[in-house]
Amino acid sequence: MPEWYGSFGGAYVPETLVPALKALEEAWRTARRDPAFKAELARLSREWGGRPTPLYFAENLTREIGGAQIYLKREDLVHGGAHKFNNALGQALLAKRLGKTRLIAETGAGQHGVATAMVGAKLALRTEVYMGSVDMERQKPNVLRMRLLGATVRPVDHGAKTLKEAINEAFRDWITNVQTTYYLIGSAVGPHPFPSIVSDFQSVIGKEILRQSKQAWGGHPDLVVACVGGGSNAIGTFQPMLRTPVKLLGVEAGGSGSSLAVGSASLTKGRPGVLQGMRTYLLQDAEGQVLETESIAAGLDYAGVGPEHAFLKESGRVEYTSVTDREALDAFHRLCRAEGILPALEPSHALAEAMRRARDLPKTARIVVTLSGRGDKDLEVVAQHAPPG
Amino acid sequence: MPHLGETLAARRRSKQSSLLVYMMAGSVPEERFLSTVDALKTAGVTGLELGFPFSDPMAEGPVIQQAATDALRQGFHWPDLLRLLSACSQRLPCAVMTYLNPVLQRGEARAFEEMHGAGGSALILPDLPVEAAGPFRALRRKEKVDTVLLASPATTPDRLSLLVRRTEGFLYLVSRYGTTGAGEGTTPSTQGKEGDLGPLIARAHELRPDLPVLVGFGVRSREDVERHRTSGADGVIVGSAVQTRLSAGRSPEEIGAFVASLLG
Ligand SMILES: Cc1ncc(COP(=O)(O)O)c(C=O)c1O
Numbered sequence: 001m002p003e004w005y006g007s008f009g010g011a012y013v014p015e016t017l018v019p020a021l022k023a024l025e026e027a028w029r030t031a032r033r034d035p036a037f038k039a040e041l042a043r044l045s046r047e048w049g050g051r052p053t054p055l056y057f058a059e060n061l062t063r064e065i066g067g068a069q070i071y072l073k074r075e076d077l078v079h080g081g082a083h084k085f086n087n088a089l090g091q092a093l094l095a096k097r098l099g100k101t102r103l104i105a106e107t108g109a110g111q112h113g114v115a116t117a118m119v120g121a122k123l124a125l126r127t128e129v130y131m132g133s134v135d136m137e138r139q140k141p142n143v144l145r146m147r148l149l150g151a152t153v154r155p156v157d158h159g160a161k162t163l164k165e166a167i168n169e170a171f172r173d174w175i176t177n178v179q180t181t182y183y184l185i186g187s188a189v190g191p192h193p194f195p196s197i198v199s200d201f202q203s204v205i206g207k208e209i210l211r212q213s214k215q216a217w218g219g220h221p222d223l224v225v226a227c228v229g230g231g232s233n234a235i236g237t238f239q240p241m242l243r244t245p246v247k248l249l250g251v252e253a254g255g256s257g258s259s260l261a262v263g264s265a266s267l268t269k270g271r272p273g274v275l276q277g278m279r280t281y282l283l284q285d286a287e288g289q290v291l292e293t294e295s296i297a298a299g300l301d302y303a304g305v306g307p308e309h310a311f312l313k314e315s316g317r318v319e320y321t322s323v324t325d326r327e328a329l330d331a332f333h334r335l336c337r338a339e340g341i342l343p344a345l346e347p348s349h350a351l352a353e354a355m356r357r358a359r360d361l362p363k364t365a366r367i368v369v370t371l372s373g374r375g376d377k378d379l380e381v382v383a384q385h386a387p388p389g
Numbered sequence: 390m391p392h393l394g395e396t397l398a399a400r401r402r403s404k405q406s407s408l409l410v411y412m413m414a415g416s417v418p419e420e421r422f423l424s425t426v427d428a429l430k431t432a433g434v435t436g437l438e439l440g441f442p443f444s445d446p447m448a449e450g451p452v453i454q455q456a457a458t459d460a461l462r463q464g465f466h467w468p469d470l471l472r473l474l475s476a477c478s479q480r481l482p483c484a485v486m487t488y489l490n491p492v493l494q495r496g497e498a499r500a501f502e503e504m505h506g507a508g509g510s511a512l513i514l515p516d517l518p519v520e521a522a523g524p525f526r527a528l529r530r531k532e533k534v535d536t537v538l539l540a541s542p543a544t545t546p547d548r549l550s551l552l553v554r555r556t557e558g559f560l561y562l563v564s565r566y567g568t569t570g571a572g573e574g575t576t577p578s579t580q581g582k583e584g585d586l587g588p589l590i591a592r593a594h595e596l597r598p599d600l601p602v603l604v605g606f607g608v609r610s611r612e613d614v615e616r617h618r619t620s621g622a623d624g625v626i627v628g629s630a631v632q633t634r635l636s637a638g639r640s641p642e643e644i645g646a647f648v649a650s651l652l653g
Pocket residue numbers: 082083108109110111112186187188227228229230231232233234298299300344346347372373374
C-alpha cells in the first residue's frame with residue numbers, strides 16, 4: 001500500500017491523528033488478506049449493492065455521433081445511485097473491524113453522504129455527515145435521503161460552503177473524537193492510507209470493465225474516460241488498467257469557462273502544494289492560500305485532487321483535461337434523449353469529452369465512460385439552465 | 390530580543406514557569422495589535438506566537454478560524470507578517486505559527502531566512518509531521534529558527550521519544566483531543582477530552598532533561614494554568630482565550646489584565 005505516489009501523497013496531519021491513521025493502515029493490511037472480510041464485502045456488494053454493474057453499449061448515442069463506439073460503465077445503477085457505495089461499504093466494514101461506533105463523513109454532491117448513511121443504517125453505526133450549506137441547497141434531494149436513512153446532516157458555513165470546507169470540518173470532528181469515531185472519507189484524497197484504501201475499494205469498477213470488455217468483444221477498450229473531482233471513480237476505473245495499453249483520460253470541471261475563473265480543475269490549472277493531509281495539485285494563490293472553486297457539479301467542486309492522479313499526470317500515463325458547465329449540461333441532455341438515461345452532472349463532464357473524442361476516432365474504436373452516478377439529485381440545477389437549442 | 394527557545398530553556402533551568410500568547414497576525418489593525426503586545430509584555434508574558442492565516446486551518450476551532458478569515462479578507466500577506474514580526478520581536482521573543490502550505494509556497498529556505506531577518510526564532514506547523522520535518526530542521530543551522538514539533542495525548546511512547554529527540558526550542562504538548570479553543574465550538578465535536586498529561590511530560594523530561602514542555606489548546610483560566618504546572622509542564626500557551634478578546638475589540642489593558650490573572 002503506497003504512502004507516496006512519486007512526490008505526491010504523504011500524511012500531513014496533526015499529531016493527534018497519526019496513531020489512528022497507523023491503526024487504519026494496519027486494519028486494512030490484515031482485512032485485505034482475510035477471506036472472511038473479502039467474502040462479506042463481496043456478498044453485500046452483490047446482494048445489497050447490485051454489483052456487478054453492466055457495461056452498456058450506447059448504440060443510439062454512438063450512431064448520432066458517428067465515430068467510435070461508446071460504452072457506459074453503469075455505476076449509476078449501484079445501490080444509492082453512484083459509485084460512492086463501493087467505498088462506503090468497504091470502509092464501514094473496516095470501521096467495524098476497528099471497533100468504532102460512530103461514522104462521520106463529508107459530502108459534496110450528497111452521494112457519498114447517502115452511501116455513508118446507508119451503510120451506517122445497515123451496520124448500525126451512528127452517522128453524521130458534514131455538508132457545505134451551498135451544496136445542501138443545490139443537492140436537496142440527497143439531504144432528505146440522508147435524513148430518511150437516519151443520518152444527521154451538519155451544515156458547514158465557512159468559506160465557499162462547499163466540499164473543501166466540509167472536509168475541514170470532518171477532520172476537526174475526527175481530531176476531537178478519534179477514539180470512538182471512524183472518518184469515512186468519500187474520495188481518494190486526504191492523508192495516507194485513505195487514498196490507497198479508497199482506490200482499492202473503487203478498483204472493482206476497472207476490474208469489471210476489463211472482464212466485461214473481454215466478454216463483449218474479446219479485447220480491451222481503446223480509450224477509457226472518467227470524471228475527476230477528488231478522483232475516486234476515476235482512480236477505481238484506471239487503477240487496474242495502468243499496465244495495459246488502454247488510453248486513459250480524466251476530465252475535470254472547467255466551471256463557467258470564463259477566462260478568469262479556474263473552475264475546479266486542479267490538475268490542469270493548479271500547482272503542487274499541501275492541503276488536507278496530502279501533497280498534490282491545488283488551486284491556490286501565490287502565497288499558498290487555497291482558492292474558492294466553482295462548478296455546476298457539486299461533486300467536482302474541489303480545489304484539490306487525489307495524490308495518485310497528481311502522479312499519473314506527471315508521469316504522463318493518464319491525460320487530464322477539463323470541460324465547462326455548458327458542455328457538461330449539453331452532454332447531460334444528449335444522454336437523456338438518446339439513451340433514456342439521466343446521468344449525474346459529474347459524469348456528464350466525462351461524457352462530454354468522450355463524445356468529442358469519439359468524433360475523431362474510427363468506428364472500430366471503443367470508448368468506455370464511467371457513468372459514476374445518476375442525475376436525480378441534479379434536476380433542480382438542470383432546470384435552472386436553458387435546455388440545448 | 391532573545392531567542393525564544395533559549396529563553397524557555399533558561400527559565401526551565403531556573404524553575405520559572407513560562408507563558409506564551411498566540412494571536413492571529415492581521416486580525417486587527419497593526420497599532421492595536423502592537424499596543425496589545427506591549428500590554429502582554431507588562432503583564433509578564435514570556436513570548437509570542439504570531440499566527441499567519443491559512444485558508445484551511447484544520448486544527449483550529451471557531452475563534453482562530455474566524456481570525457484567519459478576517460486577516461485574509463483584509464488582504465494580509467506574508468510581507469505584512471514580516472513587518473509585524475519585526476515590530477513584535479523587538480518587544481518579546483517570537484515564534485510564527487501557520488500551516489505547511491504557505492511556507493512551502495514561499496520556499497522553506499527563503500521563509501526561514503526572512504523570519505530570521507525579522508527576529509523570529511521558531512516556526513510551529515501543526516500539519517508538519519515529524520517524518521517530514523527533516524528539511525526544516527536542516528535550516529536551523531543557518532538561520533537559528535527552531536522547528537517546534539507537537540505531541541498530543543494520542544501520542545504513543547515510541548513516537549513521543551522520536552518527537553522529543555527531534556523537536557527544537559520546546560515541545561508543544563497539545564492538551565486534548567480536539568482543536569484550538571475550548572467549548573466554543575460550532576459543532577458538538579469541539580469539546581474534546583483532555584488527556585492525562587503528567588506521564589507524557591515526565592517521560593519527555595526523562596528523555597531530554599533540558600527540554601521545555603509547554604501545554605496548549607483550551608487554556609483559558611487560572612485553574613488550567615495551575616493544573617498544567619502541577620502536571621510538570623514548563624509553561625502554557627494561551628491562544629483562543631486571548632484571540633476572542635482581541636477580536637471582540639477589548640482594549641490592550643483589559644487583555645493585559647486577563648493574562649496577568651492567568652499568571653496569578
Ligand atoms: C456521481 C458522482 N460522480 C463523481 C463524483 C466525484 O467524486 P470522485 O472524483 O471522487 O469520483 C461524485 C462526488 O460526489 C459523484 O457524486
